[in-house]
Amino acid sequence: MKFLADSMLGRLAKWLRILGFDTAYSSAWDDAAVVRTARAEGRMILTRDRAMALRRGIQVFLVKSDEVEEQVQEVVAGLGLSTADSFSRCPECNGILQAVEKAEIRDLVPPYVFSTQRSFHRCPDCGRIYWRGTHLQRMLEKLELLEQSLAQNQRRE
Numbered sequence: 318m319k320f321l322a323d324s325m326l327g328r329l330a331k332w333l334r335i336l337g338f339d340t341a342y343s344s345a346w347d348d349a350a351v352v353r354t355a356r357a358e359g360r361m362i363l364t365r366d367r368a369m370a371l372r373r374g375i376q377v378f379l380v381k382s383d384e385v386e387e388q389v390q391e392v393v394a395g396l397g398l399s400t401a402d403s404f405s406r407c408p409e410c411n412g413i414l415q416a417v418e419k420a421e422i423r424d425l426v427p428p429y430v431f432s433t434q435r436s437f438h439r440c441p442d443c444g445r446i447y448w449r450g451t452h453l454q455r456m457l458e459k460l461e462l463l464e465q466s467l468a469q470n471q472r473r474e
């Protein structure tokens with residue numbers, strides 16, 4: 318399932334990418350560009366705009382919360398998505414991350430990071446380098462909380 322987050326949902330787009338979902342986003346897209354791009358690329362539009370949600374001929378998921386963590390829950394739980402591919406995409410540009418050998422990135426990360434981290438990934442599209450120890454640690458913790466609350470919600474149902 319591929320998504321397109323409308324211009325109000327940039328933080329949600331980043332989160333969905335972190336969770337491994339192919340999510341297009343540009344703050345510059347107006348409604349017409351959102352619809353055109355979603356149609357051309359076969360993407361489900363994520364929006365908080367009820368008028369957009371009522372349009373015909375497009376796949377739309379109406380997001381209700383204005384809190385990003387609740388929005389993630391709405392989408393993941395509402396569509397029954399699996400988060401098994403978490404940390405496979407670049408949160409900044411949606412590129413698919415590739416594992417890189419430590420030796421290759423020696424000069425590209427701070428020495429402390431190089432000496433303390435084992436596993437690195439690079440985005441082939443924007444060149445950013447990711448490692449779990451710092452960049453993603455807070456997100457990992459949030460993800461754990463999110464998964465716990467999803468599990469609790471599922472138990473309640």
Ligand SMILES: [Zn+2]
Nearest residue numbers: 407410440443
């Ligand atoms: Zn990237």
